[in-house]
Amino acid sequence: MMKKLFIKWGVLLFLSLCVISCDKDEITEDSQQSNDLTSQNFSQDDEGLVYSALGSEFSKTQARTIFAKTLAVTIGHNPELKHFIYEKAHEMFNGDYEVLYLMIKDEQVNGQPIHEMLKESSQEIEYEMNLPENFFKEEVLKADPYITVYVDEIYFEEPQLYEAPISVGILPAEGDDTQIEAYMAFTMEGEMQYVSEYTEDTALIGIKENERVVLINTETLDTINQTSLQNILFGDPCDSLYEAILGFFQQYLINGNPYLLVQVEQLTELYRCMCQNDCDPDSDGDGVPDSQDDCPDEAGSPDNNGCPEDPDCNVPNCDRTSIDKKDEIYRFKFSGCSAFKKTGELFEGKREMRAVITYGYLDPLTNTVVTSKIKKSGTFSKSSLRSANWLGKCKGTKWVTAHWESFNWDYCTHGEQIKVFWYEEDPGQWGTFNLNFTFKKGPINLSANVGIPLTNKDDKLGESVIQYCDGATGSGSLYNTGDIQFYYKLQ
Numbered sequence: 001m002m003k004k005l006f007i008k009w010g011v012l013l014f015l016s017l018c019v020i021s022c023d024k025d026e027i028t029e030d031s032q033q034s035n036d037l038t039s040q041n042f043s044q045d046d047e048g049l050v051y052s053a054l055g056s057e058f059s060k061t062q063a064r065t066i067f068a069k070t071l072a073v074t075i076g077h078n079p080e081l082k083h084f085i086y087e088k089a090h091e092m093f094n095g096d097y098e099v100l101y102l103m104i105k106d107e108q109v110n111g112q113p114i115h116e117m118l119k120e121s122s123q124e125i126e127y128e129m130n131l132p133e134n135f136f137k138e139e140v141l142k143a144d145p146y147i148t149v150y151v152d153e154i155y156f157e158e159p160q161l162y163e164a165p166i167s168v169g170i171l172p173a174e175g176d177d178t179q180i181e182a183y184m185a186f187t188m189e190g191e192m193q194y195v196s197e198y199t200e201d202t203a204l205i206g207i208k209e210n211e212r213v214v215l216i217n218t219e220t221l222d223t224i225n226q227t228s229l230q231n232i233l234f235g236d237p238c239d240s241l242y243e244a245i246l247g248f249f250q251q252y253l254i255n256g257n258p259y260l261l262v263q264v265e266q267l268t269e270l271y272r273c274m275c276q277n278d279c280d281p282d283s284d285g286d287g288v289p290d291s292q293d294d295c296p297d298e299a300g301s302p303d304n305n306g307c308p309e310d311p312d313c314n315v316p317n318c319d320r321t322s323i324d325k326k327d328e329i330y331r332f333k334f335s336g337c338s339a340f341k342k343t344g345e346l347f348e349g350k351r352e353m354r355a356v357i358t359y360g361y362l363d364p365l366t367n368t369v370v371t372s373k374i375k376k377s378g379t380f381s382k383s384s385l386r387s388a389n390w391l392g393k394c395k396g397t398k399w400v401t402a403h404w405e406s407f408n409w410d411y412c413t414h415g416e417q418i419k420v421f422w423y424e425e426d427p428g429q430w431g432t433f434n435l436n437f438t439f440k441k442g443p444i445n446l447s448a449n450v451g452i453p454l455t456n457k458d459d460k461l462g463e464s465v466i467q468y469c470d471g472a473t474g475s476g477s478l479y480n481t482g483d484i485q486f487y488y489k490l491q
Helices: 008-016 031-036 060-077 079-090 114-122 135-143 159-163 229-233 239-251 264-276 337-342
Strands: 098-100 147-151 166-170 183-187 192-195 203-209 214-217 259-262 327-334 353-362 369-378 400-405 417-424 430-441 444-455 459-467 477-480 484-490
Touching (some): 060 079, 060 147, 060 166, 060 183, 079 098, 079 114, 079 147, 327 337, 337 459, 353 430, 417 430, 417 484, 430 459, 459 477
Antiparallel strands (some): 147 203, 166 183, 183 192, 214 259, 327 400, 353 369, 430 444, 477 484
């Protein structure tokens, strides 16, 4: 929940910015139909498929699958749509890089409403179910009213990755997504595949349900699943605040469209202050109330009375300090034939050699270490990695130039050391390998853990710690995991 206090009318003004302006369509023109949209509870049929309350014959997962496949093909025909989604996601209307389809379906790209673009693309695609004429304008919202396009933050941290060919994956409505090891996705050619991670050769966006917004019918003041606005916000709200909220809805009714997007958390914050006298504001959102915050306008640490902590970051004078360039894995080789032979199923996978660069940074709000990882991969022939193959025997190993780009290592952000983990990839059952390393930033010395997806047939090839002030110019510094030798340096 956002911590900053909003006075009564300030919050109401903010919420007015969240109103969805949409043209009339078939889902809202008929008042009887609008009432039907809120008349049922969310349910599952006997086969376990999850259906919405809006009476669609399509389950949520079926609707998402059709939508994902069509969106991927449409982006293949209209690259401008991808950039439109990217820009909309970057607005972070609900705090995440997400786009609620209801908010954009009538917006135009290249002079054409998005739902029409999807409809045109669908005419060249085969589906397992027959689609009604109005599927992308109305039916998909009946099936999954909160259907959302999700863009991972990696594409905003490294925008060049988003220029790769797109795939659109789905998060199914059934089951626990934390147990999912691979997601069904569709290429721009409409071909289905399974993906389990973000890679450099394919940009992956997802179709899911938005769990951070509430859609209110402004005619009935009920949510889509018929929960009373009064109940979902407060249970037993103050009369004055409730009247003010009703007045807000009356003032900002949406012409022709009964749905209003509400960020409930902020109304709840207002209610707690006005009705429960719990209104000690937290202006900078760092978890320390202003009354106890020595720096109320700047996010900091609770351990430092709400002020930012300076971990005595005295940047050392070395290569990475004086040269502002990204790091890279320059080249690598197997340490010897014995290491080469350890990879029993070498070259049976698709990507073959993997290097995972892990690092951390200190979150100024929570004062905890946040970890990140960059995966680099390449496919190499046997002859490029060993010097001889007489009667199948390895006589030696070769250096392979990779030029695998890493990241700009900022000492005061990412600390003193990172870790590089190597493995060779093979098909198999998916699991997770937990890689541990130490995040060091000035006097702070904390352990960190990064989960790396591996199969049960992948060959682990060891790991190495790299220090900030290791030699990084020329060929860089040489590291040895035991199985892999590699040079890490500035580009």
